[in-house]
Amino acid sequence: MKLDPENISLGQLRDLWAGAEARLDDASLRRVGDAAASVGRIVAGGETVYGVNTGFGLLANTRIPDERLAELQSNLILSHSAGLGDPLPRHVVRLMIILKLLGLGRGHSGVRTVVIDALQTLVDKDAMPVIPSQGSVGASGDLAPLAHLISALMGYGRIDLAGTILPATEVLKRIGLDPLVLAPKEGLALINGTQASTALALDALFNGERVFAAAIAAGALSVDALKGSAKPFDPRISELRGQPGQITVAAAISSLLDGSEILTSHVQCTRVQDPYSFRCQPQVMGAALDLLQNAARTLTIEAGAVTDNPILFPDDDTAISGGNFHAQPVAFAADTIAIALCEVGSISERRISVLVDPKMSGLPAFLTQDSGVNSGLMIPQVTAAALVSENKCLAFPASVDSIPTSAGQEDHVSMAPIAARKAAQIARNAAGVIAVELMAGAEGIDYHAPLQTSPKLRNVHDKVRALSPYFTADRYWADEMAALQAAVLAGEFGTPVLG
Known part of the structure; x- marks a missing residue:
């Protein structure tokens, strides 16, 4: 290239x-x-x-x-x-x-x-x-x-x-x-120059868009596993609000659910509204997408920027000392990525919690048939909760901090590399949360057999099952969870979502 x-x-x-x-x-x-x-x-x-x-x-x-x-x-x-x-x-x-x-x-x-x-x-x-x-x-x-x-x-x-x-x-x-x-x-x-901070922030961004794409797939799978309503994804709702990310996410979830036998089997059910973590996916995930898009714009500009000092102008041999090395745009972008991905993981964990709770989902407790003897996805949900809590701590913005250096000459700094490293960790943690939701969603779908989910979600289900087979009894979960987390970070559950 x-x-x-x-x-x-x-x-x-x-x-x-x-x-x-x-x-x-x-x-x-x-x-x-x-x-x-x-x-x-x-x-x-x-x-x-x-x-x-x-x-x-x-x-x-x-x-x-x-x-x-x-x-x-x-x-x-x-x-x-x-x-x-x-x-x-x-x-x-x-x-x-x-x-x-x-x-x-x-x-x-x-x-x-x-x-x-x-x-x-x-x-x-x-x-x-x-x-x-x-x-x-x-x-x-x-x-x-x-x-x-x-x-x-x-x-x-x-x-x-x-x-x-x-x-x-x-x-x-x-x-x-x-x-x-x-x-x-x-x-x-x-x-x-800001190249270390920008490289770290782009790493978080590109991993983050893979996590985001997988979260959309997992969220749609969970809607079908819950026998949830597709009405919240009606484009007319999102168009009235006008937020671009919300419109995009609602359309993506509708497309994933299209053709589901499970969905059509309960169109006459008496349930009026699903929990927010299911119903408000366009609003929450759409807002996160808008933040990621804005961060992507900033980082794309920064990638080709002149950020050293002094800056030369060869036409007249002028050298001007300025401040293009200050990475505040990158710091804000990295913190934005961190906050967005923290919420992506947070709303995913809430869907897991609903699916493993028989009072909320109507499915077997912890998605296992012989509960009591078997704990099912009880502890994977705890792991997801731990990752979400860790992300909440990491999401506190580094960009609002500063400490003087160089004997006070550099008296305001951006903390961009710290923000970017935190964002990268949040992306990895969120990928782990999505991995657990994919396991839970796939198991919930299987309980509705012989009804099938949509063709697109069957493809998602098949990818999950290749790494985490259907279970009827407890087994060693860690390797399956790690494999699914790696698959999320490898982009196997969706295409890039950013322009």
């Missing part, structure tokens, strides 16, 4: 997240060369420019002699390689590198093409630097994570080469790279 940073789409980002090959287009490489030449002219002209020939942060007023500019850039990377915690997932690191290429490819950062080539080689050779997940507050860029990325190219730290973690110096030799020696401005250009 040829990447045009000025015209990147959500679909392209989704493909890149999934492992698609990519490199900058020729126009981007020309812009990179022009910006590097501009830095050369600035240095030769003797102008004092932040990050080119000055110190950093509170030391911005310290002029650095020309003969020490290479040392300045090297020290910047080493001093900022100060992260802690578990390594970022390698697919997130890969996306982070590609996002850095996109930002540099706009031609306003001043790095040489040799830097682009080195980053591209990491992607091409599947050589992912080991980057600690903690240490960025999401302002002045994701300094520590990006410094660990670049320090690996300089021969420091470790690199995961196709699944084997080795010293960076050894991996550089294996993939044919000399240790990178940075030129003026390059160190700052490479560690200023």
Whole structure:
């Protein structure tokens, strides 16, 4: 895939997240060369420019002699390689590198093409630097994570080469790279930026849309398992409110239920209304979808943005210090994803609770025929409740927090990487909740035999049963639940829901 940073789409980002090959287009490489030449002219002209020939942060007023500019850039990377915690997932690191290429490819950062080539080689050779997940507050860029990325190219730290973690110096030799020696401005250009936060947030978003799609399928399955009403999904109701997500979700559930023998078997029943977790799916899930769509828009813009500092304008060799490195848009987007997915899991757990309660569902207690001797889905529902409660704690927004850093120079920060990491965990937890609902819904459907659910929901039911067979007695649940959770995160229960 040829990447045009000025015209990147959500679909392209989704493909890149999934492992698609990519490199900058020729126009981007020309812009990179022009910006590097501009830095050369600035240095030769003797102008004092932040990050080119000055110190950093509170030391911005310290002029650095020309003969020490290479040392300045090297020290910047080493001093900022100060992260802690578990390594970022390698697919997130890969996306982070590609996002850095996109930002540099706009031609306003001043790095040489040799830097682009080195980053591209990491992607091409599947050589992912080991980057600690903690240490960025999401302002002045994701300094520590990006410094660990670049320090690996300089021969420091470790690199995961196709699944084997080795010293960076050894991996550089294996993939044919000399240790990178940075030129003026390059160190700052490479560690200023929101690429770590954005990669983490996109990871949460893309996992989240898979969770969302599975939740729609599970919710429709549960409606049929409950012998619930399809009337709340009548398009006329949603059109009167006008919320786009609600309209979309109501149509999706109606489509999934279409052709169900179970549904038509109780059209004359006396039940007037179902519990909110069934009846209000369009309203709750639709609102979540609208939030995810808005987050997707923000992150798509950010993926191709210039977010380092200072920003170069090669046409007149101007370098302007600003604040594009501040990741507040990403922080808000990540927190939005977290809140939306928290609610997706929360309403799913309530449907599970209804299905396992014989007073509410009319089905056997805990969906097992011989209850008492057998506990059925009693404890899987407890696990779902635990995951939902954990998500409620994680959903508290990180974006409303700030703590001054760099001796007060960086006095307001975004906490975007923290928000994004929390959102990613919420997505995984919500996938576990949906897995339990799929088990419960499938079991409820089976109790209505010989009546069959709709053709589309039979397909969902078959996928569930391939991983969690029909049960009449207790068994070891954990492996089935984990397999279904993995299937949800793999996108096996629905197609992408975001534009």
